[in-house]
Amino acid sequence: MTVIEANIREIKRRIADAAAKSGRSGEDVLLVAVTKTRTPEEMIAAVEAGIYDLGENKVQELTEKHEAVETGLDKAIVKKCINWHMFGHLQRNKVKYIIGDVHLIHSVDSLRLATEIDARAASVHRISEILIQVNPAEEASKSGVTLKDAKPLIDAIASRLTNVKIKGLMSVAPAADDPEDVRKYFRLVKELFDGLAAEGPSERLEMKVLSMGMTHDFEVAIEEGSTLVRVGTGIFGERNYSGVIQ
Numbered sequence: 001m002t003v004i005e006a007n008i009r010e011i012k013r014r015i016a017d018a019a020a021k022s023g024r025s026g027e028d029v030l031l032v033a034v035t036k037t038r039t040p041e042e043m044i045a046a047v048e049a050g051i052y053d054l055g056e057n058k059v060q061e062l063t064e065k066h067e068a069v070e071t072g073l074d075k076a077i078v079k080k081c082i083n084w085h086m087f088g089h090l091q092r093n094k095v096k097y098i099i100g101d102v103h104l105i106h107s108v109d110s111l112r113l114a115t116e117i118d119a120r121a122a123s124v125h126r127i128s129e130i131l132i133q134v135n136p137a138e139e140a141s142k143s144g145v146t147l148k149d150a151k152p153l154i155d156a157i158a159s160r161l162t163n164v165k166i167k168g169l170m171s172v173a174p175a176a177d178d179p180e181d182v183r184k185y186f187r188l189v190k191e192l193f194d195g196l197a198a199e200g201p202s203e204r205l206e207m208k209v210l211s212m213g214m215t216h217d218f219e220v221a222i223e224e225g226s227t228l229v230r231v232g233t234g235i236f237g238e239r240n241y242s243g244v245i246q
């Protein structure tokens, strides 16, 4: 077994344990492998270990490695199975490069960005699935709308744009040595999520995905209701930023 495969097994076990604490099963939580700075070979090892959801936070990295991973794997597997996730700040002028490749964009935090995604999706006859990024601690260093601005943004997107579909919320908790310190933020985002879900689904809005939790805090996030965790270091080890596209 490769180290990557062993790490994935261990993370899945921890996901299942955390899910059990919130009365769910590990199957209810999607594990997305965060592959920023990782080589195509490492990414292929993760796919071969059964991870079909890969996430990047830079447009150029996503498009370049998408190519390389597809070349390394049997094309039929890739086309059928791999879901590419985009998170991290997305510039409007780069949306066109990923629109045909990306399964879910996690980092929508303005009507202008959503409008660009909508236009690009329309031009390739697609409906793009998006999450609204919220910044519950209102950290200046992070993207995302405040908890109170989320609903007005969602209403504006859902009422005006026809080629995007809002699938849920995403949040990155503040860095903390003890993940217990950020539990309150996960809880606030879950409350917002539940409030929006209670309004019922519509054609452009369906609250299904709650993307919260990374290597150091995914268990707390799952206990608070996360349905998707974004794990990089826990699968691939520490990141080395030298020699990668920044």
Ligand SMILES: *Cc1c(COP(=O)(O)O)cnc(C)c1O
Residues within 6 Å of the ligand: 034, 036, 057, 087, 088, 172, 213, 214, 215, 216, 230, 231, 232, 233, 234
């Ligand atoms: C890098 C990154 C992650 C993964 O972080 P790890 O600590 O390596 O698990 C998750 N979410 C986002 C938005 C990231 O940029």
